[in-house]
Amino acid sequence: GASSAGSSDADVDEVEAMMGKQIYMVSDGTGWTAEHSVNAALGQFEHCLVDRGCPVNTHLFSGIDDVERLIEIVKQAAKAGAMLVYTLADPSMAESARQACNLWGVPSADVLGPITEAIAAHLGVSPSGLPRGAPGRNFPLSEEYFRRIEAIEFTIKQDDGALPQNLHKADIILAGVSRTGKTPLSIYLAQKGYKVANVPIVMGVNMPKTLFEVDPEKVFGLTINPVVLQTIRKARAKTLGFSEESRSNYSEMDYVREELEYAGKIFAQNPSWPIIEVTAKAIEETAAIVFRLYHDRRQKYAMPRISKLY
Amino acid sequence: GASSAGSSDADVDEVEAMMGKQIYMVSDGTGWTAEHSVNAALGQFEHCLVDRGCPVNTHLFSGIDDVERLIEIVKQAAKAGAMLVYTLADPSMAESARQACNLWGVPSADVLGPITEAIAAHLGVSPSGLPRGAPGRNFPLSEEYFRRIEAIEFTIKQDDGALPQNLHKADIILAGVSRTGKTPLSIYLAQKGYKVANVPIVMGVNMPKTLFEVDPEKVFGLTINPVVLQTIRKARAKTLGFSEESRSNYSEMDYVREELEYAGKIFAQNPSWPIIEVTAKAIEETAAIVFRLYHDRRQKYAMPRISKLY
Numbered sequence A, B: 001g002a003s004s005a006g007s008s009d010a011d012v013d014e015v016e017a018m019m020g021k022q023i024y025m026v027s028d029g030t031g032w033t034a035e036h037s038v039n040a041a042l043g044q045f046e047h048c049l050v051d052r053g054c055p056v057n058t059h060l061f062s063g064i065d066d067v068e069r070l071i072e073i074v075k076q077a078a079k080a081g082a083m084l085v086y087t088l089a090d091p092s093m094a095e096s097a098r099q100a101c102n103l104w105g106v107p108s109a110d111v112l113g114p115i116t117e118a119i120a121a122h123l124g125v126s127p128s129g130l131p132r133g134a135p136g137r138n139f140p141l142s143e144e145y146f147r148r149i150e151a152i153e154f155t156i157k158q159d160d161g162a163l164p165q166n167l168h169k170a171d172i173i174l175a176g177v178s179r180t181g182k183t184p185l186s187i188y189l190a191q192k193g194y195k196v197a198n199v200p201i202v203m204g205v206n207m208p209k210t211l212f213e214v215d216p217e218k219v220f221g222l223t224i225n226p227v228v229l230q231t232i233r234k235a236r237a238k239t240l241g242f243s244e245e246s247r248s249n250y251s252e253m254d255y256v257r258e259e260l261e262y263a264g265k266i267f268a269q270n271p272s273w274p275i276i277e278v279t280a281k282a283i284e285e286t287a288a289i290v291f292r293l294y295h296d297r298r299q300k301y302a303m304p305r306i307s308k309l310y
């Protein structure tokens, strides 16, 4: 049976009870789909998560492609009072998960089963039932694969205003003052296959000329609430330590406000750049807005959408 | 009603029929959850996708938080013969989607509804029903948020062997010859909050001393099949053009084999580094393996898992 190394089951139960409710996630692949879905679903319980009395603990079991390990995990879930969220491509594995959960009273949810069935009916094609990475499946080095890697490498090289002579090669250019999230946003967009350059706006420093020579349709300005920006900059100055703190006005309120006003003037002079307010938005939320605007400008559908051919 | 700008419905139907089957994805948030799930589910139909006779076209509609736009999209889906995959936090929006799909005969799948219900029952707490980004929800600048951004910034600075004096600050160090995917893998891991450094192995170039001074438990070697590596390097040399092609042996088979053997010797001298074979693996698959090994080494559970507290 499954027991934690070096401690009795009683100890384990105690510790896990203290940590709150358990969610076990099982995948025959990477587990990222289950994790992503559980993450989004947990957004619906933010009002009661950490600091509010209903902590949740997730446990990801990836690469589970044999029924013995699967059953062991379900048994362990039963012991821990956990629920099970799973993505299993092989129908007999999915069925085993369902039955074992029923048998041991483990609440469960199949993440992809229902969508896969609906797509199968829609396409009129049966699912392969083969997990990703199953032997025999060959991984095609697709053009899209190379394009994504190139986009990431391009984006890294263009971080923080580097190599302004390459701005014309970017698909998307982000401009904003320090700590508006340009770097993580650039990387997020790059992972979707876009070449991104980001250009800092710093009071008293000239913007690169090339920024005003490229297609303005691909430039996006970022702006943020000054109070929130100050908070972020203070945290940043702490992390960086002395050397950067010597730029003492960096996180001072007057300076923060002035720099944002300076950015606002540049934006006003370039009215075709969309300006995105990033306050209180996670990186992936800002990314969704950038993509929406980017695709709306490039297509003639009546309803804005992002289309992709498989 | 919804009709495509500048073309009759007949035209639209024709074009869309040529493009294959349509999948509409609707979210009140970013749409990334629906996209991720549909992507994974489509993996089950790889045997019949592009080049195999059943092309699929996805259309992502993000930020859909009012019922009018929702209904318009369902109508358009009906016209295009599309199916609808949705994530809608507001129960009345989700119910509207279901009803409109029934009414107009649009096949549909609710991605998060069932998981959210199962989690609600497990926690004994009702879901908020508020979409992300709903007014009033405040976005906490959590420690994890800052940690992730710092990880991305650290990782960018450490790309391609830069700043070897900082290797001790990394959580994870990747070593491998050129084109084993170190850079995109580093970025993928960084987005999950880990500080990653990558160090290229180049025949005839000394590895930085610091690599052998850090905790060997955090170093991972990457290896790859020589034939596949040569294919990737040839594609790379083409993209880079002349300057790099002058390093003419870079993609020659003998050189590729020798360099991989050289890497193999370094790995043999450092037996505590796990070596990961990346051939035929997508970046996120290699990332899952790195995480599994990384967490297995750091915890004492009987069953390997990646745990997270919410």
Ligand SMILES: Nc1ncnc2c1ncn2[C@@H]1O[C@H](COP(=O)(O)O)[C@@H](O)[C@H]1O
Residues within 6 Å of the ligand: A027, A028, A029, A030, A031, A032, A033, A034, A087, A088, A089, A112, A130, A131, A132, A133, B039, B040, B041, B042, B043, B044, B046
């Ligand atoms: N390219 C693919 N081919 C076949 N199955 C896939 C593919 N990508 C993901 N899956 C399946 O989708 C589910 C979620 O994948 P993952 O996000 O890797 O855990 C697992 O059951 C995988 O086996």
Ligand SMILES: Nc1ncnc2c1ncn2[C@@H]1O[C@H](COP(=O)(O)O)[C@@H](O)[C@H]1O
Residues within 6 Å of the ligand: A039, A040, A041, A042, A043, A044, A046, B027, B028, B029, B030, B031, B032, B033, B034, B087, B088, B089, B112, B130, B131, B132, B133
């Ligand atoms: N932090 C969150 N709080 C509340 N709802 C969320 C959160 N994250 C995601 N969601 C919901 O989960 C679904 C998928 O989100 P998304 O991936 O942004 O499309 C949508 O219905 C969102 O409203």
Ligand SMILES: [Mg+2]
Residues within 6 Å of the ligand: A160, A182, A183
């Ligand atoms: Mg930056």
Ligand SMILES: [Mg+2]
Residues within 6 Å of the ligand: B160, B182, B183
């Ligand atoms: Mg690299």
